[in-house]
Amino acid sequence: MLRFLVGRLISIVLTVWAISFVAFAIIQLPPGDYLTAYMAELSAQGERVSPAELEALRRQYSLGDPFLVQYWKWISGILAHGDFGSSFEWKRPVTELIWGRLGNSILLEGLAVLVMWLVALPIGIYAAVRKYSLGDYLATVFGFLGLAVPNFLFALVLMYLTYVWFGTTLGGLFSPAFERAHWSLPRLWDFLTYAWAPIIVLATAGTAQLIRIMRANLLDELKKPYVTTARSKGLPEWKVIVKYPVRVALNPLVSTIGWLLPTLVSSSVIVSVVMNLPTAGPLLLRSLTSQDMYLAGTIIMLLGVLTVIGTLISDLILAWLDPRIRHGGAR
Amino acid sequence: MTAEALTEDTAPPEIKRSQESQAALMWRRFRQHRLAVWSLWIVGLFYFIALFAEFLAPFEPSAYNPRYTYAAPQGIHFIDRDEEGNWTFRPFVYGYKSEIDPAALRRTFVVDRDVKHPINFFVEAEPYRLLGIIPMDVKLFGTTERRAPLYILGADRLGRDLLSRLIHGTRISLSIGLIGVVLSLVFGVIIGGFSGYYGGWFDSVVQRVIEFIRSLPTIPLWLGLAAALPRDWSSLQTYFAITVILSLVGWTELARVVRGRFLALRTEDFVTAARLDGASDWRVITRHMVPNFMSHIIAAATLAIPGMILAETALSFLGLGLQAPIVSWGTLLQEAQNIRTLASAPWLLLPGVAVVVAILALNFLGDGLRDAADPYGR
């Protein structure tokens, strides 16, 4: 178990480092930098900046340095005192801008994962145990729709329908009164009245996939002899299924979190833009278009790190669930 | 145990099969998957539309008419009563009359049942070039009356015909999926092939890289890359740049499949035999291994197209993919981003239906091909 943990941690440190490098490289790609974009904007408005002033700004943000030097300054700032640089556009440290929004992202995605499991598990079990029943077919159809409907389209349709039927516009995560309040029960309630829609949108695709996987896994497991053994003990049928094949079928399902999370983080970006949610997504889009490099780089990196941590958690759950992994047993 | 043995015994006798060619076997297997056969037709239809977009679409995608902004879909009617009162086949559309919405104080278009505009087939049109090559001056259908409105699926904010734009968008969206997959396939086959055939340190490095790329959330990555494209690039340049960006992630899945097949085949006896006969690596790969997993690769590639289409749609929808003059399903859906626009012109969501149908059909087709690729399996 210890060796498993240490190995995992090492690979995570390496992955996070690679993510930071890739993130920084991507935001360095556009020709020019924030200042040229800024200049173009200013001159479009008829204002002027003196070359000396520009040079001073460039030195302040060390934009003139070679790529590796800039990267080193950025990453050492993060490691040394959690300084992710400053946003050019907002003229504020990146950390101030993102923590709240990143927290919202994590909260939404976490709730979406929870909803996915709570919905997909019973449906998947039902579909496998009652194979070829009406419910099974409905689950299959739902699975295909979840696969084919892009989440932003689903968000649009949901918004359209609630607007037409109830005359309300979905969007945001809080009502203005609670926007900046501290967490409390009323705020939580307020949050939930807003968050249900994005959570449904985010959870649908994943739920559909989890149902398909759970059904397939469980169908495989139900044929295994240990299920007959459990039945021959005299356990009631529901207990036979829940305690044995479902328990075994859960293991591969847990490991799917590894690739479910990147897609979930991806969809939360685009869904947040459509539904105007105060998460990291819209901020990323804005910072990318305005070449606000430290802000964009930090968000890309932290979203990557988020998925890595999520995958680590799923690995740990898997190790806890599956003795064959925990004890390094061969199979 | 016994029950299984019994049911196996009762399977239809498998005689004559060995006399069939591999292709015939696959085709037979494919035809058993009824959804896949249907999907093959649908996908074929989609690509037919993409190929002959200029001929099929009644208008140019950029043709606008400020008189008919946000005109509602007219629908199309096929049966009409002629002068003597007999029912005849004569396609037509109703005209529009404009009304001022008293509540919103906005001009809206209502279908006017009193005016009929007949639709004719193979009507003359402005000269155009099919696929940019073949000069033509006939369109599949249209109205012969000048200035008669023809908005079967409605109009957008500039009075452009949604149907025509959808048809042209089909060409862009489907071709981007196809080209993106071909590109991914090139990367995937080369990298995955080397990795699987030679193994060793190269294989481990490639595996780590693939794992890394697959652990990243794709949309932020794509957004970052797409944002890096220079604004002054031409539409064609952006188009190809976007396909390249999509393939940067897309190749990993195909490389995984290719590598897996290579690893599985490498130890097969017939490959060892070929090698012992003194065949070169190149010959072993091209003559003995590739024909063996070609069908698997085609299936995997088909299954990769929907992902590409979805990605392009998402990027263009966010405004960082294809840009305005290019019409794709994504740029069309971008028009539907605003909820108030959507409420007054819900037909702008129709490109979404095209997306869903195409994705479903390609997925079923891919599933069918994957089953058929392995006609002896299961």
Next chain:
Amino acid sequence: MPQTPMADRPLLKIEDVEIAFSSPDEADIVAVRQVDLALGPGKTLCLVGESGCGKSVTARAVLHLNDQNAVISRGRILFSPPGDETVDIAALKSDSLAMRKIRGNQIAMIFQEPMSSLSPVHTVGDQIDEMITLHEGLKPREARERTVSLLDQVGVPGPRERADSYPFQLSGGLRQRAMIAMALACKPALLIADEPTTALDVTTQAQILDLLKELQEDYGMAMLFITHDLGVVAEIADEVAVMYLGDVVEQGNVFDVFRAPRHPYTQALMRSIPTIARKKERQRLSPIKGTVPSAKDRPEGCAFTSRCPYAFEPCAGTKPDRAPLGNHVARCHLLTESARKNEVPA
């Protein structure tokens, strides 16, 4: 049959049982037809036959463990546990309380694959404990004590530690011993063993067989033993029933059946066993001609018709009756015919 309590009433009596498998696409397949078996308390009955002959299906039917699409379409399975009423198991529902009370408690079962028959994600101890807590309502700690002594009894070294191991950490022989410990946990009156030694290597096979015989004496339980290995039958059985494609073709005292097999199939089976003999006396092994047809192609009459060297007119059309032959019975037209003509078949 009147259910009068008798001193030597059979523990398990299978009467005229037919088991059919239904499938949505094809016609029903009758996997087992007209099976009659009887097993006395403390005795061992071996079901022998090739794979696919219906021996496992028959045995599993006793506990309603066949797949959902298998139906006992005819007959009775009478189970008379000592000091208790006789129950017709065939009439019970698979998931009924009455059935579940029999399972594990009065009739226990062990399986062929000790690896896949134990749950991979639960410890061996937990899986045995469950049986005890389920049927006897013991507290977990008491159940574990019983488990450890059971493991000790079936010859698992270091039982207390082994109880905390997972199946993948044990050898095949140990797993099967754990399986046996689990089956014995509630002192069942009948143990059904479905090819328990097939997946083991030869030395372990012998050990497990010895263990089973020993435990059978200790616990006084009856055993329904399924195997395709005639050597195992000779070793362990009191009675034997030979099955071919869903039919019991010959059954009776194991010595009688082995010494003087009367059904052509049993005879052919005996001839296909190699014997150790001096070079001069060696005979060529004669395999049975042809292959087992599928249940769909089985004739209305005797299932062995297509491969029987003595087949004549009535064989394919009518099902032979049971011909009593002293200590055993066989179903063959040759025997019923000869009984009429007072002749002895070759």
